[in-house]
Amino acid sequence: MSYDRAFYINGEWVAPRGGNTLAVIEPATGLAFASVGSANQEDVDRAVVAARTCFDAGWSEQEPDDCVDLLEALIEILARRRDDFAELISREMGAPIDFARASQVDTALGHLKAIAAAARRTDHDAPIASDWPADRVRFEPIGVAALITPWNWPINQIALKVGAALAAGCTMVLKPSELAPLSPLLFAECMHDAGVPPGVFNLINGDGAGAGAALSAHADVDVVSFTGSTRAGTLVAKAAADRTARVSLELGGKSPNLVFADCNLETAIRQGVAHCFRNAGQSCNAASRMLVERSVYERAVTLAADATEKTKVGLPKAPGNHLGPVVSQVQFDRVQSYIASGLEEGARLVAGGPGRYPGLEAGFFVRPTVFADVDADMAVAREEIFGPVLVMTPFESEDEAIVLANDTEYGLAAYIQTGDPRRADRVAKRLKAGMIQINGVSRAPGAPFGGRKRSGIGREGGLWGIREFQTVKSISGVVRFESG
Numbered sequence: 001m002s003y004d005r006a007f008y009i010n011g012e013w014v015a016p017r018g019g020n021t022l023a024v025i026e027p028a029t030g031l032a033f034a035s036v037g038s039a040n041q042e043d044v045d046r047a048v049v050a051a052r053t054c055f056d057a058g059w060s061e062q063e064p065d066d067c068v069d070l071l072e073a074l075i076e077i078l079a080r081r082r083d084d085f086a087e088l089i090s091r092e093m094g095a096p097i098d099f100a101r102a103s104q105v106d107t108a109l110g111h112l113k114a115i116a117a118a119a120r121r122t123d124h125d126a127p128i129a130s131d132w133p134a135d136r137v138r139f140e141p142i143g144v145a146a147l148i149t150p151w152n153w154p155i156n157q158i159a160l161k162v163g164a165a166l167a168a169g170c171t172m173v174l175k176p177s178e179l180a181p182l183s184p185l186l187f188a189e190c191m192h193d194a195g196v197p198p199g200v201f202n203l204i205n206g207d208g209a210g211a212g213a214a215l216s217a218h219a220d221v222d223v224v225s226f227t228g229s230t231r232a233g234t235l236v237a238k239a240a241a242d243r244t245a246r247v248s249l250e251l252g253g254k255s256p257n258l259v260f261a262d263c264n265l266e267t268a269i270r271q272g273v274a275h276c277f278r279n280a281g282q283s284c285n286a287a288s289r290m291l292v293e294r295s296v297y298e299r300a301v302t303l304a305a306d307a308t309e310k311t312k313v314g315l316p317k318a319p320g321n322h323l324g325p326v327v328s329q330v331q332f333d334r335v336q337s338y339i340a341s342g343l344e345e346g347a348r349l350v351a352g353g354p355g356r357y358p359g360l361e362a363g364f365f366v367r368p369t370v371f372a373d374v375d376a377d378m379a380v381a382r383e384e385i386f387g388p389v390l391v392m393t394p395f396e397s398e399d400e401a402i403v404l405a406n407d408t409e410y411g412l413a414a415y416i417q418t419g420d421p422r423r424a425d426r427v428a429k430r431l432k433a434g435m436i437q438i439n440g441v442s443r444a445p446g447a448p449f450g451g452r453k454r455s456g457i458g459r460e461g462g463l464w465g466i467r468e469f470q471t472v473k474s475i476s477g478v479v480r481f482e483s484g
Helices: 041-056 064-080 082-093 097-121 154-168 182-193 208-216 230-241 265-281 294-309 329-344 398-406 421-430 462-467
Strands: 007-009 012-014 021-026 031-037 125-129 132-141 144-148 171-175 201-203 223-227 246-250 256-259 289-293 348-351 369-372 389-395 413-417 435-438 470-476
Touching: 007 041, 007 182, 021 082, 031 182, 041 144, 041 171, 041 201, 041 208, 064 082, 064 097, 064 154, 064 182, 082 097, 082 154, 082 182, 097 154, 097 265, 097 462, 144 154, 144 208, 154 171, 154 182, 154 223, 154 462, 171 208, 182 201, 208 223, 208 230, 223 230, 230 246, 256 265, 256 398, 265 289, 265 294, 265 389, 265 413, 289 294, 289 398, 294 348, 294 369, 294 389, 329 389, 389 398, 398 421, 413 421, 421 435
Parallel strands: 144 171, 144 223, 171 201, 223 246, 256 289, 256 413, 289 389, 369 389, 413 435
Antiparallel strands: 007 012, 007 201, 021 031, 125 132, 132 470, 348 369
């Protein structure tokens, strides 16, 4: 099957100028089921020129409320096509259909609603201080935004970037992952149906080394928002640095889950295993390192093994609560190499192991796996696996737990399980991560998502995400007059 409406540029569906195509592989079968065009430099130029022309021709002066009106129209259309999105996501990246609908799509809708609400209640032109009424700060759209999104949460990450860029008043070019390009095409249809003017939103397909690199380095791009691997994010930052363009990078993670003896152990372990394995372990904020207080460590290992053995793996099209395949042969091989590494380095395998999940020999189905007695210098403890693999390490004291948790090049998320609120607060202050979750309590809508160290720079979500696409202007000596 060929998806002939390859690119959306300047309000129209256009054919790519280059002749190359990209096959879309179904993770459940390992077979190609669709293809899309692959952008060359001319295609990238066309998309960026459309965005630049629109921005310079007056979109930059658009009233913020008008931008949010478009965003709210988009939300309504996306909600009506919820099932269509879920089916595409399930097939192109392997998410089970119920998970694709309730988590992949609904989470994206939640982010868009939070962005719209934040935009409605914020003032983009305000006094610096009450005693300096003639000195103002104004938040203005920065310009043309390049949005480069991953395959693991395809519509969720698009929603975070497009929603924030639209609310900020930017024009944009979206380059989604070549592994999951079909749901983004449906998203472009929804943008068109919502009445977004030509040039405000543009979409091209292509791989990272070609289209992604050309977009990141383009002279007319003012900000690059990228989600993906730390290696690729570093290249994006270097390309943008040549022209001092702003970058927002949401990169990898190796997030610790600190389990203290005073928590509800059964709940903590069950939730911790589920969080690590969610989306087949393909989430940057997965709680993939479980650090457990020594006095309850062996009990925790047994509980983790039991929870893993009860974790179901099945076909993406099947209803129910189960894991699907990882996204590709490359990803399957990567996870297998880490499982082999854990065995070679002497970690104790307590559940799962190498090979495909029994009964699912076609496709890229990994066995959910747990290693215990993992030393901090093992590859499985230090490197992002991006698959359903949990590693467990004991600690003796609170101080040791914090040292182990912070002993990583990443700093995206961290998780704390304890019955002592004072300890929770004390430990949270010392953890070097951008997001801390205590006792399984989810973040509020619009809370900032992002990390530190090699997990990236910048934040997504709510007002924090909008500000990534705005520049700050200081104005002195002029009092703003209200219209009317």
